[in-house]
Amino acid sequence: MGFKCGIVGLPNVGKSTLFNALTETQAAQAANYPFCTIEPNVGNVAVPDPRLDKLAAIAGSQKIIPTQLAFVDIAGLVRGASKGEGLGNQFLGNIREVDAIVHVLRCFENDDIQHVENKVDPIADAETVETELMLSDLESLEKRVPAAQKKAAQGDKESKITASVLGQALDLLREGKPARLTVPADDEERRVFRQAQLLTSKPVLYVCNVDEDSAADGNAFSAQVFAKAAAEGAQAVVVSAAIEADLVGMDATERMEFLEEMGLHETGLARVIRAGYELLHLLTFFTVGPKEARAWTVHQGATAPNAAGEIHSDFEKGFIRAETIAYDDFISLGGESKAREAGKLRAEGKAYVVQDGDVMHFLHS
Secondary structure, eight states, X not given: OOOEEEEEOOTTSSHHHHHXXXXXXXXXXXXXXXXXXXXXXXXXXXXXXXXXXXXXXXXXXXXXXXXXXXXXXXXXXXXXXXXXXXXXXXXXXXXXXXXXXXXXXXXXXXXXXXXXXXXXXXXXXXXXXXXXHHHHHHHHXXXXXXXXXXXXXXXXXXHHHHHHHHHHHHHHHHTTOOGXXXXXXXXXXXXXXXXXXXXXXXXXXXXXXXXXXXXXXXXHHHHHHHHHHHHHTOEEEEEOHHHHHHHTTOOHHHHHHHHHHTTOSSOHHHHHHHHHHHHHTEEEEEEEOSSEEEEEEEETTOBHHHHHHHHOHHHHHTEEEEEEEOHHHHHHHTSHHHHHHTTOOEEEOTTOBOOXXXXXXXXXX
């Protein structure tokens, strides 16, 4: 699995339309009224990577297996959701386990589509949703932190760690700041903070849903969002959900022709994935052979044993070495055997840090 994104936003910003288009399904009922998504919809999509096709062609692979990305479409949130307004905070729990939050913001004018607050203001919309997420986290921590502090006073080691790191998060939330600004002191605090699954601890990718004419370069609304993302250390992309919906059902050639007519070079899905990988500091490595060519995702800084563990936990436990070829060498030299002859196949040990595009073969006990 590449990563798992929770799609949030106010009602009628284009969340479900975008979800349907990105996953090429009609799993989410898109309609012009609030709360049309009653249950969280989950869709897995293949991560497009042209490198995988090139590797497979050289190796004569029978199967091509891309890495997967999961989208979780959550019902539209409204002001007061953390206190039960709209469909309430039952849906907030659905995004606690995601890796990142994809926040869809309406960046288009259209009198025919109702806005829940009767105005188009993506910054205000973002603040409304962020506030609800912070209030939900605040309510949670105001119960958990005092309990941890009480146990910590009795000498419980784990509770001391919990009280320290979650206490920092609680202080930030009380100041109106997201929990992601918390700075854990060490690996143990990082573990506790991660396990807390706070909504505002998730990195954020803002998706500016624009009209078709603004799909290539954005507009004044999306410019505001990009400025906000830059100030927060977040990511932002411009996508037209309407265009993405039109792409559904087209073959590869038709898609490219259509995108070129719209002044675009890639789909919105490709933009979202690239931004998501950058936001989460992810990279891709490959395993290639006559049976299959496959893409795998790991975090930047992952070692060769970590990468082996993505394939199977036993590979990591019994790791011996990784035969590794850089992607460019594999392509330019025409495959594994010629790369080996040219001295470009390297035997890497446990300390090797995986590089994006590495073609790897793991030896294990």
